[in-house]
Amino acid sequence: MAPPRYRAVKKNDISASFKATKPVLFSESLGRPSGLVQKIACVDWSPTGSLLATCTTATIRIWNAERPNVKSSTEIKNAHAKGGAAFGAPGVSGDNVEKIAFCPTAEGTLASSGRDGMVRLWDARIPGAATNIGGKGTALADCRTGSEGPFLTWHPNGREMLLGRVDDQIYSIDVRYMTSADGTSSYSLEATERIHRGNGTYYQMAFSNTGREVFASTKGGSVKIFDYPSMSLLHTLSGHPETTYTVQQSPAGTYVAAGSADSNITLWDTHNWFCTHTLSSLGQSTSIKDISFSYDGTYLVAGSGDMARDVGGGMAVYHVDTGEVVHTVETINCPTFVAWHPTRYWIAYAGDPGGLKVVGGAGTLV
Known part of the structure; x- marks a missing residue:
C-alpha cells in the first residue's frame, strides 16, 4: 500500500x-x-517516512519518526568497524561511516558505505515494528569495494546502487548478489561492475x-x-x-x-x-x-x-x-x-546544536 x-x-x-x-x-x-x-554526517527518510536515519562517523541511528525519544530509536555501533564487527567477527571501533541511504522500494532496508571499503545493507526496522526476521539494526549483506566510498546512491528500481570511490572510480552494485549474513551468496569488488572512471573529482551522483x-x-x-x-x-x-x-x-x-x-x-x-x-x-x-x-x-x-x-x-x-x-x-x-x-x-535537518530536528508545515490528506 x-x-x-x-x-x-x-x-x-x-x-x-x-x-x-x-x-x-x-x-x-x-x-x-x-x-x-556528535556531528551528524547524513540524514535520510525511509520511503514512507516512518523511519528517519542519521549517522555520525562512528554510528548509525534509526529513529521512529513519530517518537523523538532516543529510547525509541535503534543505534548501530561500529557499523563499519575494521575487521567486520557487523557480521560477528572481531572488530576495531573507529570513525568509519561515510554515507547512509534508504532503499527507495523496501521500507526496512538501509545501505551504508564506510572507510573500511565496504557497502552494507541493514534491516532498519525499529523495535516494536512488525518483523518476521532480523530488525533492530541487523546486518543483512555486504560488498567489499576496496576503498572508502564518499557517496552512495540508489537506483529508483531499488536493486542497484552507485558507489563513488575516493580514486574517482564509479561502481555499480547489484544488491541481489551481495554477500548475505549467513554466507549463502557471495559478491565482492571483482564481481561488481566498474562503469566509469572520472578524470576529475565527483562529489555526488x-x-x-x-x-x-x-x-x-x-x-x-x-x-x-x-x-x-x-x-x-x-x-x-x-x-x-x-x-x-x-x-x-x-x-x-x-x-x-x-x-x-x-x-x-x-x-x-x-x-x-x-x-x-x-x-x-x-x-x-x-x-x-x-x-x-x-x-x-x-x-x-x-x-x-x-x-x-x-x-x-x-x-x-x-x-x-x-x-x-x-x-x-x-x-x-x-x-x-x-x-x-x-x-x-516536514523537513529533517542537522547542524544546529543538539542534533537532529524536524520541522513541519500543516497538511491535510488528499
Missing part, C-alpha cells in the same frame, strides 16, 4: 503553515550538554527519476549528465564558477538543482536545460553541501557546509517555480544536512 500523500500548500500559505508548528528535537544527548552531541540518466556534481563546477548504464556523457550544465557539491532532480521531474561552493543554487529546466533561477543562501558566504525537494517538487531547502557559529543561522524554504524565499526556519547555525519527508511538508 502506497503511503498517503497530502494536499499541496500554496506559496502564500506555506509560511503560516510552518509558523504553526515548532521544531521537534531528536536528541541523543539524554540530558548532556548539546556540545557533546544522483539518478534521474527514470533511472536512465545520472547527474554528477564536479570539482570544476559543472554538472555532468551521463547515460545509464553506459555512462556516456550526454550534456554538461555550466552554471557555477566553483565546485558543485550536490545535485538532485525534483520529484516532478521539471527541474534539476545544483548546490555550489559559490553559495548559490542553480535551478535547471529539464525541458530546455536553461537555468531559470539562481538561489542565494540568505546572503551568507557558505558552501551548499546538501539540497532537498519537497515530495511534490514545489519547494526546496539547502544545507550549508559551514558550521562555524559566526556564520549565522536560518534555513530558507524556496518556491521552485518562482525562486522566492517563502519562509525562513530560524536556526542558530546553518543546517548542514536537510531532507524533506517523502509525503509531508
Whole structure:
C-alpha cells in the first residue's frame, strides 16, 4: 500500500503553515550538554517516512519518526568497524561511516558505505515494528569495494546502487548478489561492475527519476549528465564558477538543482536545460553541501557546509517555480544536512546544536 500523500500548500500559505508548528528535537544527548552531541554526517527518510536515519562517523541511528525519544530509536555501533564487527567477527571501533541511504522500494532496508571499503545493507526496522526476521539494526549483506566510498546512491528500481570511490572510480552494485549474513551468496569488488572512471573529482551522483540518466556534481563546477548504464556523457550544465557539491532532480521531474561552493543554487529546466533561477543562501558566504525537494517538487531547502557559529543561522524554504524565499526556519547555525519527508511538508535537518530536528508545515490528506 502506497503511503498517503497530502494536499499541496500554496506559496502564500506555506509560511503560516510552518509558523504553526515548532521544531521537534531528536536528541541523543539524554540530558548532556548539546556540545557533546556528535556531528551528524547524513540524514535520510525511509520511503514512507516512518523511519528517519542519521549517522555520525562512528554510528548509525534509526529513529521512529513519530517518537523523538532516543529510547525509541535503534543505534548501530561500529557499523563499519575494521575487521567486520557487523557480521560477528572481531572488530576495531573507529570513525568509519561515510554515507547512509534508504532503499527507495523496501521500507526496512538501509545501505551504508564506510572507510573500511565496504557497502552494507541493514534491516532498519525499529523495535516494536512488525518483523518476521532480523530488525533492530541487523546486518543483512555486504560488498567489499576496496576503498572508502564518499557517496552512495540508489537506483529508483531499488536493486542497484552507485558507489563513488575516493580514486574517482564509479561502481555499480547489484544488491541481489551481495554477500548475505549467513554466507549463502557471495559478491565482492571483482564481481561488481566498474562503469566509469572520472578524470576529475565527483562529489555526488544522483539518478534521474527514470533511472536512465545520472547527474554528477564536479570539482570544476559543472554538472555532468551521463547515460545509464553506459555512462556516456550526454550534456554538461555550466552554471557555477566553483565546485558543485550536490545535485538532485525534483520529484516532478521539471527541474534539476545544483548546490555550489559559490553559495548559490542553480535551478535547471529539464525541458530546455536553461537555468531559470539562481538561489542565494540568505546572503551568507557558505558552501551548499546538501539540497532537498519537497515530495511534490514545489519547494526546496539547502544545507550549508559551514558550521562555524559566526556564520549565522536560518534555513530558507524556496518556491521552485518562482525562486522566492517563502519562509525562513530560524536556526542558530546553518543546517548542514536537510531532507524533506517523502509525503509531508516536514523537513529533517542537522547542524544546529543538539542534533537532529524536524520541522513541519500543516497538511491535510488528499
